[in-house]
Amino acid sequence: MKLLLLILIFITVMYLTAQENPIDWDFDNHYNKSRLFLHEMVNYEKELEWQIENEEKQFFTNNLNLDMGSVSLNRLYNIIDLKINHKFDDKWKFVLNYLRDESKYKNLDIEFNYIGFERQLSSKFSFLSTCNTYYEKDDMDVELGFMLNDKAKNNYLRSSLIWGNFLYNKKNNLSGKINQLYLGIKWFGLYNLKNFRLYSEGFYSNRFSVDYHDQSQLQTHFESKDNYALLKLYYIGLNDIMQYKFNIYDFYTEEAFQDNELDYSYKNRIIDHRLSYKFQIFNNFFCKPELLYLVQTAKASEYMQYEFVRKEFIKTLYFYYDSKYFTIKTGYLRTDFNNDYDDQNSENDYKKDSSNQKLFIGLFGDLTKNSRLLFSISHEIKFHGFGGGNLQYQMFF
Numbered sequence: 001m002k003l004l005l006l007i008l009i010f011i012t013v014m015y016l017t018a019q020e021n022p023i024d025w026d027f028d029n030h031y032n033k034s035r036l037f038l039h040e041m042v043n044y045e046k047e048l049e050w051q052i053e054n055e056e057k058q059f060f061t062n063n064l065n066l067d068m069g070s071v072s073l074n075r076l077y078n079i080i081d082l083k084i085n086h087k088f089d090d091k092w093k094f095v096l097n098y099l100r101d102e103s104k105y106k107n108l109d110i111e112f113n114y115i116g117f118e119r120q121l122s123s124k125f126s127f128l129s130t131c132n133t134y135y136e137k138d139d140m141d142v143e144l145g146f147m148l149n150d151k152a153k154n155n156y157l158r159s160s161l162i163w164g165n166f167l168y169n170k171k172n173n174l175s176g177k178i179n180q181l182y183l184g185i186k187w188f189g190l191y192n193l194k195n196f197r198l199y200s201e202g203f204y205s206n207r208f209s210v211d212y213h214d215q216s217q218l219q220t221h222f223e224s225k226d227n228y229a230l231l232k233l234y235y236i237g238l239n240d241i242m243q244y245k246f247n248i249y250d251f252y253t254e255e256a257f258q259d260n261e262l263d264y265s266y267k268n269r270i271i272d273h274r275l276s277y278k279f280q281i282f283n284n285f286f287c288k289p290e291l292l293y294l295v296q297t298a299k300a301s302e303y304m305q306y307e308f309v310r311k312e313f314i315k316t317l318y319f320y321y322d323s324k325y326f327t328i329k330t331g332y333l334r335t336d337f338n339n340d341y342d343d344q345n346s347e348n349d350y351k352k353d354s355s356n357q358k359l360f361i362g363l364f365g366d367l368t369k370n371s372r373l374l375f376s377i378s379h380e381i382k383f384h385g386f387g388g389g390n391l392q393y394q395m396f397f
Helices: 002-018 036-045 048-057
Strands: 065-070 074-089 092-099 110-119 125-132 141-149 156-164 176-180 182-193 196-203 208-212 219-237 239-255 266-284 285-302 305-322 326-341 351-368 371-380 389-396
Touching: 002 110, 036 285, 036 305, 036 326, 036 351, 036 371, 048 065, 048 389, 092 125, 110 141, 110 326, 156 196
Parallel strands: none
Antiparallel strands: 065 074, 065 389, 074 092, 092 110, 110 125, 125 141, 141 156, 156 182, 176 208, 182 196, 196 219, 208 219, 219 239, 239 266, 266 285, 285 305, 305 326, 326 351, 351 371, 371 389
């Protein structure tokens, strides 16, 4: 039965990834979208209890997280996060980490498929070696790392060194030559202390560079990609959970040509702070206020020259009703934001202060002991008609 379930999961993943990705969000053309961060917070943020369980089990059992939702009248957005931790014996384990995230948050698709092995050297220490086998061979990454954990597996540190674009010089079809290696550090950490818990994950790499010689003119590409750091601090009481969450995302890219007029460099940073508190107000009734403050800064130079700053403050208030078999979740959300776009090459400058409001209703519950499902719809108040639905699914097996 377990083998059949695993096969069905892989078939589902392959079917979803085979569909054409309809979203192509570039950093340069998405600044005036008013619902980007509000929509992410409403539809793709997991419940606090789901987050906690996933952080505890993600490296010690097989697990699957799926998100499917509507982002516009004709577009769907999907997240597929699959981790396989299959033990061969007491020492060896096959590991797989597949992720496809059409990143609503960074406007940059993230796709990888790390496959490899983990060797347990003691009850508290193991060594891992994996390879990112995603479609383009010249984008292949190699990972070497270690895992530290206590006997109860309540605390752990997993860290690794990533050698990106492994053997790129031999595998790319553009006569590209890496002249500065792409190296990065990835980490996951969890620490529990009585009612407090600290969780962190992230990836940071250097700015690597590649020369392309078979183009119409010599081109050098510089990039640091997918850099992020996440920190969560929880307080967990008898009937309440408080979470402080800090995110930072960095993206940088640069193209240099023999003809300097075509040179282009771009960087984008998004930082947000989030505070949420879920507490009981009556029997079976809970309340969760949540605040998010976000700052996005982007800058382009050379071929395009502009600066962009977005400041956004999102306020939400959720109410929960727990029945014996499911939970009903309702919410009101409001965002106030300011966009300041300064184009140095034209008169396209603008400043925009605006606000949006959304209503939310969802239904979720446990399908089995190790799986849960949430279905929700949300609607922006100023528009008429149906606002779109979202589905979240989490399973451990």
